[in-house]
Amino acid sequence: MKDNLKKYLVEAIGTFFLVMTVICCSYSAQGLAPLAIAGVLIAIVYAGGHISGGHYNPAVSIAACIRGALPLKQFIPYAVAQCLGGIIAVWIFYLMIGQIQVFRPSDFQVVPLLTAEILFTFALCYVVLQTATVKETNGNSYFGFAIGITVLAGAVAVGGTFCAGAFNPAVALSVGMVNAVSWKLAGLTILANIIGGILAALAFKLTYAEVQE
Numbered sequence: 001m002k003d004n005l006k007k008y009l010v011e012a013i014g015t016f017f018l019v020m021t022v023i024c025c026s027y028s029a030q031g032l033a034p035l036a037i038a039g040v041l042i043a044i045v046y047a048g049g050h051i052s053g054g055h056y057n058p059a060v061s062i063a064a065c066i067r068g069a070l071p072l073k074q075f076i077p078y079a080v081a082q083c084l085g086g087i088i089a090v091w092i093f094y095l096m097i098g099q100i101q102v103f104r105p106s107d108f109q110v111v112p113l114l115t116a117e118i119l120f121t122f123a124l125c126y127v128v129l130q131t132a133t134v135k136e137t138n139g140n141s142y143f144g145f146a147i148g149i150t151v152l153a154g155a156v157a158v159g160g161t162f163c164a165g166a167f168n169p170a171v172a173l174s175v176g177m178v179n180a181v182s183w184k185l186a187g188l189t190i191l192a193n194i195i196g197g198i199l200a201a202l203a204f205k206l207t208y209a210e211v212q213e
Contacts, residue, residue, distance in 0.1 A: 004074070007052035008081040014044035014056040015085030019174045023093050026180055027102060034155035034165075042148035049132065049144065057168040058082055059197030063125035066201030069133040079169075086170040090177045103180045108163055113185060114192045116162040120154030121196025122203070124167050129204045169193045 021040045025033035045054040053070065055061045058079040064070035070078070127150045131143040151167060159165020164181050166172040169190040176186025 004077070007074075008077050010048040010052040010054075011056060011078055011081040012085035012088075014048050014052075014054065015082040015170050016089045017044055018056050018168075019086040019089035019171055020093065022171055023089065023174060023178055023180075026175070026178075027093075027097070034152050034159065037155060038148040038152035041151055042144045045144040045147050052078075053132070054144075055128075056082060056085075057124075057170060057193075059121050059167070059169055059193040060125050060128050062194060062197040063129055063201040063204070064133065066198065067129050067133060067204055069129070082170045083173055086174040087177070090174050093178070103178050105179055105182050105185075106160070106164065108181070108185055110185075110188060112162040113164075113188060116154075116158035117164075117167065117189050117192035118196040118199070120150075120158060120165075121167045121193045122200045123154065124150050125197045125200035126203060129200065130208070134208060163192075164189055167193060167196070 017040055018037070021037050022033075024030075025036050030036065041056070044056060048054045048056075053064065055064065055070075055078060061070060061075055061078040061082070065072050065075045124147065127146050128143075131137050131140065131146045137143065154167055155165045164172065164175050164185070166175060166189050172186050172189035172193060175181050175189075176183050181189070
């Protein structure tokens with residue numbers, strides 16, 4: 001139980017910093033936002049990967065469960081920890097700026113949003129599974145960069161144009177909370193992220209026969 005609590009805490013801390021970076025970059029309209037987000041993700045994946053797996057993303061945790069790299073009973077605690085980390089980030093963000101309603105909701109079309117979020121969540125989860133959960137790449141030193149670069153590519157390719165570029169239900173929840181997108185679009189983003197994670201796990205099973213115990 002103590003080891004499990006450490007994993008949940010690591011997931012909450014990592015998701016906190018990921019969400020805080022996303023929100024602060026959105027608030028400042030920082031042009032280097034994709035680099036900042038990818039950079040913090042790389043850092044926290046390396047920081048916590050050896051403890052919790054460094055998911056920081058319920059879609060990744062879903063993919064890991066289906067793949068067999070995360071026990072099913074651990075999924076809900078992981079997802080709760082990740083979402084709590086994101087919610088705390090939103091709360092502290094509002095404390096920092098001293099006001100609410102600082103964002104004007106972005107408006108995205110439903111079909112492009114769903115397509116973009118599914119595709120790049122798929123890419124992210126697939127990269128995680130292939131670089132961080134198989135024996136052939138066990139102990140490699142590049143998995144964090146591979147994961148971060150995938151998010152960077154997705155953020156630059158579709159973020160802000162076709163979708164919010166969340167690729168992560170915890171991030172989608174946070175952008176809904178700060179009104180960066182409507183709750184309807186945040187909900188669709190969460191759905192797309194979950195679908196992308198499931199599809200990535202199924203693709204992994206088709207392309208890699210051995211499932212890690």
